[in-house]
Amino acid sequence: MTRTLPSLTTEAAALSVAGAGLRRYEMGPALIGAGADATVVIVEPGDNPGVSGVQDSTKVLLRGDAVPALHPRFEFRAALPIHLFARLDRGCLPLGTALCRGGSSAPAHFNHAELRLDQPLTREMLDAVRPVPAPGSVPTADWVDHVETDPIRALESFVLGWFPAEEAEPAGEESTEGEPDDLPEALAGFYRLARLRPAIHRFRNPVLKQPQRTSGPLGGRLVFAADGEGTRDWSIPWPPQELGEADPRVWLTEDPFSAGPETILEEEPLSRFLLQYTLYEAMNAALYQAWTYCIPAVRLAPLWSMLRPVPLSPFLPAYTAEKFFVAPGLLTTISSDENEAVVAFATLHRATLTPLLEHGFRWSRFDG
Numbered sequence: 001m002t003r004t005l006p007s008l009t010t011e012a013a014a015l016s017v018a019g020a021g022l023r024r025y026e027m028g029p030a031l032i033g034a035g036a037d038a039t040v041v042i043v044e045p046g047d048n049p050g051v052s053g054v055q056d057s058t059k060v061l062l063r064g065d066a067v068p069a070l071h072p073r074f075e076f077r078a079a080l081p082i083h084l085f086a087r088l089d090r091g092c093l094p095l096g097t098a099l100c101r102g103g104s105s106a107p108a109h110f111n112h113a114e115l116r117l118d119q120p121l122t123r124e125m126l127d128a129v130r131p132v133p134a135p136g137s138v139p140t141a142d143w144v145d146h147v148e149t150d151p152i153r154a155l156e157s158f159v160l161g162w163f164p165a166e167e168a169e170p171a172g173e174e175s176t177e178g179e180p181d182d183l184p185e186a187l188a189g190f191y192r193l194a195r196l197r198p199a200i201h202r203f204r205n206p207v208l209k210q211p212q213r214t215s216g217p218l219g220g221r222l223v224f225a226a227d228g229e230g231t232r233d234w235s236i237p238w239p240p241q242e243l244g245e246a247d248p249r250v251w252l253t254e255d256p257f258s259a260g261p262e263t264i265l266e267e268e269p270l271s272r273f274l275l276q277y278t279l280y281e282a283m284n285a286a287l288y289q290a291w292t293y294c295i296p297a298v299r300l301a302p303l304w305s306m307l308r309p310v311p312l313s314p315f316l317p318a319y320t321a322e323k324f325f326v327a328p329g330l331l332t333t334i335s336s337d338e339n340e341a342v343v344a345f346a347t348l349h350r351a352t353l354t355p356l357l358e359h360g361f362r363w364s365r366f367d368g
Contacts, residue, residue, distance in 0.1 A: 008091030028052040028064030057120040071107035086129035135349035138329025186271035203281035267313035286346035288367040
């Protein structure tokens with residue numbers, strides 16, 4: 001059943017909720033009224049991830065120039081309530097009350113705040129204040145055709161399609177300093193690709209710009225990737241165990257800086273592992289994501305008609321053992337057994353996620 005929106009009100013009526021002694025402030029595009037009874041925030045509509053405005057059904061961000069006088073109004077346990085409105089063409093839509101759940105700690109530098117609505121917005125309200133724009137062109141999934149025969153080509157095709165080009169390095173400044181000679185072709189290819197798409201060096205758990213030579217229980221190794229907390233890294237034997245080895249095996253080392261690190265052999269050789277790793281980190285870095293709660297495995301059935309499996313072994317089998325699936329503009333991981341599953345989606349465009357609402361999953365996060 002379609003629900004109607006709450007009645008719109010005028011800006012003056014919205015600000016009157018603040019009570020006597022109204023003072024008006026601006027923080028970025030938001031208008032803020034501070035009175036004796038409450039704080040009123042009127043935000044502009046639009047799809048503005050990470051900047052001022054409605055972010056999802058429960059979160060609203062404020063960002064702009066510092067307004068020190070507002071700091072007491074947005075403390076974690078502020079004495080006065082915060083009322084939120086969104087400015088639409090014909091008036092202001094009341095969004096409800098909210099609490100501040102983050103912001104500048106120093107009053108003199110109060111220039112942002114994260115507000116959490118006490119009651120989530122309905123889908124109709126969310127679409128009115130944060131309309132979902134059309135996705136435009138999206139990356140294809142054709143690169144999957146090359147995974148089994150030419151994984152280096154598959155990686156290149158995925159990265160060039162998924163990550164936008166950036167401003168080129170000035171001529172002569174594409175440095176290969178720190179890269180060992182005679183790297184396996186897959187790793188050398190990754191570094192060439194990173195010079196075209198630097199975003200793949202900015203992952204949460206990056207492939208290192210300069211591989212590091214070290215040693216461990218199995219001998220010398222070349223560490224080429226590490227998680228951001230230093231609790232594990234990935235390496236290949238170094239120097240190569242076999243002269244001219246084209247596609248070496250990959251070692252995962254747990255607690256590499258401890259007295260007794262544990263080393264596990266990855267299922268995939270380097271060329272396929274780099275594709276696995278890049279897909280995983282691309283999902284983590286994607287602006288728009290959706291995660292289900294644990295659901296019965298039978299609920300996955302409708303997804304098979306839209307998703308293509310990526311022919312790679314499960315990633316991090318000792319942890320979540322996630323299998324990769326793709327569709328145009330969409331990356332997906334599924335961690336499951338015979339009975340239950342958890343699904344995660346990532347995309348470059350919010351509108352690519354929106355149709356997933358039709359499946360009726362319970363979401364722990366949904367950015368669509």
